[in-house]
Amino acid sequence: MMFRLPYKLSPLDFVPEELKDTSILDFAEAVFGYVRDRKQQTDQFCAGRVFISDAQTENSDPWLSTGTLKPQILGSPKPTTFQHYLVQASTKKRRAETLCY
Numbered sequence: 001m002m003f004r005l006p007y008k009l010s011p012l013d014f015v016p017e018e019l020k021d022t023s024i025l026d027f028a029e030a031v032f033g034y035v036r037d038r039k040q041q042t043d044q045f046c047a048g049r050v051f052i053s054d055a056q057t058e059n060s061d062p063w064l065s066t067g068t069l070k071p072q073i074l075g076s077p078k079p080t081t082f083q084h085y086l087v088q089a090s091t092k093k094r095r096a097e098t099l100c101y
Contacts, residue, residue, distance in 0.1 A: 022036070025046070033048030
């Protein structure tokens with residue numbers, strides 16, 4: 001119910017004006033690059049400086065040469081499912097007046 005409340009301000013309204021200037025290149029854009037939302041004549045995109053490739057080992061460990069590693073299935077109850085941890089001591093139903101203190 002509370003998620004549908006209209007707000008007067010959006011999160012973008014709290015960002016300072018000097019950080020909204022797209023002509024200034026910040027650290028994240030300099031490292032990872034960017035593509036502008038709107039079509040521009042100049043400064044439309046900038047290539048990033050991060051490159052990812054396959055890693056090469058220097059020594060040959062026997063466990064690395066066995067092939068593909070297959071992880072075990074995570075079949076145990078997760079902490080968010082508390083229903084799996086609830087245990088009833090008895091299957092008999094108690095009367096409502098015995099539950100009141």
